[in-house]
Amino acid sequence: MLSRRDFLQVGMATTAVYGSSGFGNFSKLAAQQKLKQEDLLEFDTYGNISLIHVTDIHGQLKPIYFREPEINLGVGSALGQVPHITGANFRKMYGINDGSPSHYALTHNDFSALAQQYGRVGGLDRVATVIKAIRADRPDAILLDGGDTWHGSYTCHHSQGQDMVNVMNALKTEAMTFHWEFTLGSDRVHEIIDTLPFPALGQNIFDAEWDEPADYFEPYTFFERGGSKIAVIGQAFPYMPIANPGWMFPEYSFGIRDENMQEMVNEVRGLGADLVVVLSHNGFDVDKKMASIVSGIDIILSGHTHDALPEPVLINETVIVASGSNGKFVSRVDLDVRNGKMMGFKHKLIPIFSDVIAPDPDIATLIDEERAPYKSQLSEVIGQSQSLLYRRGNFNGTWDDLICQAMIEEREADISMSPGVRWGPSILPGQDITREDIWNVTSMSYGKVYRTEMTGEFLHVILEDVADNLFNPDPYYQQGGDMVRIGGMGYRIDINKSQGSRISDLTLLKTGERIDPSKNYIVAGWASVNEGTEGPQIWDLVENYIRRNGSVKINPNNSVNVIGA
Amino acid sequence: MELTRRDTMAIGGAAALTAILPSLSSAAIPVNELIMGVTGGVDAASKGISLTAPEIAENGNTVPISIDAPGAVAITVMAAGNPRPAVATFNFGGGSASQSATTRIRLAGTQDVVAVAEMADGSFATAHQTVKVTIGGCGG
Numbered sequence: 029m030l031s032r033r034d035f036l037q038v039g040m041a042t043t044a045v046y047g048s049s050g051f052g053n054f055s056k057l058a059a060q061q062k063l064k065q066e067d068l069l070e071f072d073t074y075g076n077i078s079l080i081h082v083t084d085i086h087g088q089l090k091p092i093y094f095r096e097p098e099i100n101l102g103v104g105s106a107l108g109q110v111p112h113i114t115g116a117n118f119r120k121m122y123g124i125n126d127g128s129p130s131h132y133a134l135t136h137n138d139f140s141a142l143a144q145q146y147g148r149v150g151g152l153d154r155v156a157t158v159i160k161a162i163r164a165d166r167p168d169a170i171l172l173d174g175g176d177t178w179h180g181s182y183t184c185h186h187s188q189g190q191d192m193v194n195v196m197n198a199l200k201t202e203a204m205t206f207h208w209e210f211t212l213g214s215d216r217v218h219e220i221i222d223t224l225p226f227p228a229l230g231q232n233i234f235d236a237e238w239d240e241p242a243d244y245f246e247p248y249t250f251f252e253r254g255g256s257k258i259a260v261i262g263q264a265f266p267y268m269p270i271a272n273p274g275w276m277f278p279e280y281s282f283g284i285r286d287e288n289m290q291e292m293v294n295e296v297r298g299l300g301a302d303l304v305v306v307l308s309h310n311g312f313d314v315d316k317k318m319a320s321i322v323s324g325i326d327i328i329l330s331g332h333t334h335d336a337l338p339e340p341v342l343i344n345e346t347v348i349v350a351s352g353s354n355g356k357f358v359s360r361v362d363l364d365v366r367n368g369k370m371m372g373f374k375h376k377l378i379p380i381f382s383d384v385i386a387p388d389p390d391i392a393t394l395i396d397e398e399r400a401p402y403k404s405q406l407s408e409v410i411g412q413s414q415s416l417l418y419r420r421g422n423f424n425g426t427w428d429d430l431i432c433q434a435m436i437e438e439r440e441a442d443i444s445m446s447p448g449v450r451w452g453p454s455i456l457p458g459q460d461i462t463r464e465d466i467w468n469v470t471s472m473s474y475g476k477v478y479r480t481e482m483t484g485e486f487l488h489v490i491l492e493d494v495a496d497n498l499f500n501p502d503p504y505y506q507q508g509g510d511m512v513r514i515g516g517m518g519y520r521i522d523i524n525k526s527q528g529s530r531i532s533d534l535t536l537l538k539t540g541e542r543i544d545p546s547k548n549y550i551v552a553g554w555a556s557v558n559e560g561t562e563g564p565q566i567w568d569l570v571e572n573y574i575r576r577n578g579s580v581k582i583n584p585n586n587s588v589n590v591i592g593a
Numbered sequence: 594m595e596l597t598r599r600d601t602m603a604i605g606g607a608a609a610l611t612a613i614l615p616s617l618s619s620a621a622i623p624v625n626e627l628i629m630g631v632t633g634g635v636d637a638a639s640k641g642i643s644l645t646a647p648e649i650a651e652n653g654n655t656v657p658i659s660i661d662a663p664g665a666v667a668i669t670v671m672a673a674g675n676p677r678p679a680v681a682t683f684n685f686g687g688g689s690a691s692q693s694a695t696t697r698i699r700l701a702g703t704q705d706v707v708a709v710a711e712m713a714d715g716s717f718a719t720a721h722q723t724v725k726v727t728i729g730g731c732g733g
Contacts, residue, residue, distance in 0.1 A: 239657050239695075269651040270727060281657075283647045493728040504648040505725055527703070 047340070047347070047373045063129060065385050069161045074374040075364030076254030078166040079305065080159055083174025083331030084353035084451070086208070087181035087192055089395045091148035091382035092453035092468070094354045096336065097420035098136040101593050102313075103523055104501030111312050111335035111350065122338050133356070133379040134336055140416050140456050146381060150355030152195050153387035153395055154380045158358045159199055160388060166362075168253045172260060173201045174331030174351070175309045178220070179208035180451050182467035183402055188216055191398035197225060198394055203249050205229050207265035207272075207309045207332060211473045214277040218244055229262020229307060231292045236281040247292050256303055256365040259296035261325075263289065263308040263318075265332055267507045271497075273474050273557040284314065284504055286321050293324040302368045305329065311508035312350055319343035326370045327361065332508045334420070334450045338377050347373055354453060356380055406464040411574040414581040417455035419469060422498065423511050423521075423590065426582040427452060427469050431566070432515025434573035435552040439479045439563070442536060443487065443517045445553035448494065448510035461574055463567075470554075470567040477554045477563040485545035488531060491519060496527040511588075517543065518587035525592075537587060621674035624705050628719050631669050631709040637717035642668070644708045644720040653700045653726035661693035662710035662718055668694065669711075673721075674704025702726050 102112030113121055115135050124130040132142035133149065162169050177196060178189030189212050196204075203226050209217055221228045221244055231247035234240060241247060248261040266284045268277070293304055304326050308315050311333040319328060320343050328348045336352030340361075347370075351359040362374040399406065419425040428446045435444035452469035455461060482490075490512065497507040511521075520533040534543035543549070554566040574580055628637055642662040650656045660668050660683075670680040683694045698706070707721040 236651075267649055270649055274651065281651055283651075287645060490728060496725070497727065500725075502648075505723075507649070 047375065063381070063384055065157075068378055068381065068384060069158060071162075071165065071360060071362070071374075071376055073165045074362035075372065077256060077258065077303065077363040077365055078162060078169035079327065079329065079359075079361040079363070080162055080169050080171045081174065081329040081349060081351045081359040081361065082155065082171070082355070083309075083329070083351050084176040084334055085152070085173075085180075085192070085355045086176055086353065086451040087179055087184035087471070088150055088355045088453065088468070089152050089181070089183070089191065089195060089398065091151035091154065091380075092354060093143050093148055093456060094150070094356050095139045095416070095418040095420060095454040096134060096136050097422070099421045099423060099590075099593075101422055101499070101523055101590075103499045106313050106316075106503070110337055110341060111333065124338075129379065129381065130338070133381075134338065136418075136420075139418070139454070143454075143456055147383040149382055150380050151382045151387065152199070152355060153392035154382050154385040155355055155358055156199055156388035156391035157385050158378055158380065162360055169360075170203075170251055170253060170258070170260070171199060171201050172305075172307050172329055173204040174307055174329060175204060175206045175264065176208045176331065176353075176451070177204070178212060179472070180468065181471060182406055182464050183399055185467065185471040185473075186402060187398070188212055189220060193220055193224070194398060195391065195394055198391060202226050202251070203229050203260050203262070203307060205262035205264050205307050205309050205331075206233075207268065208472075210268055210277045210280070211272050212276075213473070214279055217277070229260065230264035231261050231288055232266060232282050232285040233262075233264050234281045234283075234285075236279055239281060242280060247288075248296055250296070250299070250301070254365065257300050258303045258305060258365075259299070259301035260305045260307055261289070261292050261296065263306055263310055265309040265508075266314070271507045271509065271557075273559065275559045276473065284310070284318065286318055289318065290322045290324075293322060297324055303327070303363065303365045303370055308332075311503075311506065312348070313503035313506060314508070315348050316341065316343050317503045319346035319348060327363070327373075329359070329361075336377060340373070340375050347375075349375060351377065353451065406462065408463045409460045410463055410466065410571050411461050411577060412579045413455050413459055413461055414457055414579055416457050417461075417582070419452040419454075420450055421510065423588045424513050424585045426585075427454075428513035429515070429582050429585050430573075430580055431470070431554075431570055432513055434570050435477055435554070436515050438569045438573055439477060439552035440550070441479060441516070441552035442538070442549045443482075443551045444515035445490075445551060446513040446515070447555040448498070448512050449555075450510060461580075463571065466567050466570050466574070470570060472555060474556065474561065475554055475566040476556070476561045477552055477566050477569050478556055478561050479550065479552045479563060481548040482551045483545065484534065484543040484547050484549065487517070487543060487549065487551070488534060488545065491521075491531045491534075492527055495521060495523075495530045499523045499530065500527070514587070518589070520589040520591065522591040523593060533589065535587075621704050622678055624673055624707055624721050627671045627673055627678060627707050628709055628717075631671075631711075632717045635717055637709060637719035639719065641712070641718035642708060642710045642720045644706065644722055646706050646722050646724050648723075649725040649727055650700060653702070655697045656700050656706075656724060657695070657697050658706060659693065659695040660708045660710075660720075661691070662708075662712075663692055664712055665692040665710035665718075666713055667711045668692065669709045670696075670698070671707045671709075672698060672700055672704060673707055675699075675701050700724055700726050
């Protein structure tokens with residue numbers, strides 16, 4: 029793919045920008061058992077500026093398995109466009125050979141078999157090695173963190189994000205934006221920001237009462253690098269109080285606020301910015317739309333929707349880079365900036381194959397220190413999985429199938445609901461499930477499992493509402509998660525219909541009967557955004573279920589009938 | 594209403610489900626009908642007025658909106674899906690430094706917010722935007 033796209037020429041309005049990007053032609057090397065660290069890091073330093081982008085790490089300090097989605101449907105103008113291309117079509121599009129490391133890293137097929145061959149991915153000690161190698165080429169490379177960093181693991185939960193803060197500080201992060209960080213509560217967020225050696229960015233983080241820019245966050249920051257002035261504007265997740273519990277951070281209002289983004293771009297240009305970078309937690313489709321509306325952004329480093337793309341996408345004159353999730357990838361973007369203009373770029377999405385990239389000893393030691401107080405808790409084996417457990421996919425994943433079944437059994441419910449989040453590593457068939465593994469897919473600050481009655485009509489309303497957050501043809505109305513996962517109930521969804529008419533044929537699986545709109549059903553679910561939710565924590569519930577079963581097996585889930593894909 | 598929906602969605606075991614459920618179909622007045630009601634049947638231009646509103650409301654009970662129509666003598670704001678669509682009319686005298694206003698409005702559910710400006714020469718300009726009022730999804 030590197031050869032095909034090398035010196036990919038991109039015509040821009042005012043000047044010819046030359047861009048190239050690559051994921052490397054590793055397949056031959058791997059076949060020869062020779063995939064080496066230097067192949068993954070190989071990069072001819074280009075231009076005068078380097079950006080390093082990591083995003084959506086979700087607390088993953090150690091190497092993990094992470095299966096990319098099989099089902100990631102686009103509607104409207106996103107139909108058939110990346111990131112809504114998966115599997116064999118994705119490999120064909122980027123010229124990735126079947127069975128190659130890129131196949132394993134970027135697509136879902138044959139995941140369990142390829143995982144045996146290529147091993148775990150990620151680990152911030154390996155990420156550190158990559159960052160240090162880039163800095164060896166370009167000492168003033170700028171490391172930018174797209175957020176969803178202080179969330180997602182046992183140690184992160186118990187240290188209230190401190191483990192991640194300590195490691196990211198040691199990596200010398202230079203700016204950051206936010207999403208799940210706010211679920212630590214605004215007091216804790218303020219407490220951490222007071223200690224950060226880098227700016228906390230978000231042009232769209234406003235004071236909820238006055239609807240004015242919030243004091244704790246800067247809209248942008250400047251770097252003087254390579255003889256150029258670089259502005260980095262932050263864009264936090266726009267729908268924080270809607271998708272996550274707003275009562276945990278009542279002082280803040282968010283939103284896309286693209287008018288204010290345009291003002292900020294104009295302001296930094298007025299202050300002499302030669303290059304304008306947006307560090308974004310919008311999600312990929314929202315970033316594409318924003319790039320078509322706001323003019324003057326050179327680079328969007330895109331996060332939130334967890335897409336890993338081996339080439340940037342260009343919208344007008346804006347280059348959008350998507351860097352994956354869970355510590356699995358690092359993006360390097362080299363830029364040639366002269367006379368206030370971006371003249372060209374070179375990009376590489378670097379997969380963190382943990383068996384190929386050596387851990388950085390200093391960061392490895394730091395990670396071990398952060399984990400040491402919790403070691404026996406983390407490593408306790410709760411059970412085994414006979415199946416591949418993964419989460420990503422628009423409608424269901426086997427991890428959520430397991431969680432939904434656990435809720436039905438442990439809370440004696442007819443129907444269960446699990447949030448359509450996109451974080452959480454995978455477990456291979458035959459692998460032990462440790463307490464750490466359970467926390468990796470469940471930990472959050474609002475994890476209690478409620479049990480309540482809902483009418484059939486209300487269940488329908490919920491499905492319609494969440495489906496519109498995913499399949500509204502206007503990306504600005506999408507929230508970037510997947511469909512709520514349902515246990516005990518099947519349904520039919522036509523993704524191309526409008527809200528109110530997408531969902532039909534709701535069926536109670538245990539009886540095969542249609543859901544009656546006026547009848548009440550017992551529903552269990554977790555991750556409620558409401559204050560005062562009562563019930564056991566989801567990780568304790570799932571642990572009890574797995575412990576009771578010893579070995580878990582997930583049967584294929586055919587309960588969602590998707591139309592229009 | 595949407596607050597009730599949110600409350601209902603995620604109740605912990607104790608709360609009772611007494612909320613009035615939103616209908617799956619909306620009974621909103623067509624946007625064009627609302628515009629014509631203000632202009633008296635005269636077509637309104639789509640330029641000369643800007644309406645700023647969130648795409649998805651963080652709280653449907655208090656949705657911040659701004660309108661700006663340079664040269665307007667009056668701007669009327671309507672919520673097409675509310676039981677009573679008329680929200681406010683702002684009148685601007687000759688001494689107004691700008692013809693803009695910011696306020697917060699209550700929305701009964703997902704609907705179009707419509708603004709119509711009457712210009713000094715008797716012409717009209719209009720803008721509208723859908724504001725979603727949602728139960729809340731599951732952010733990635």
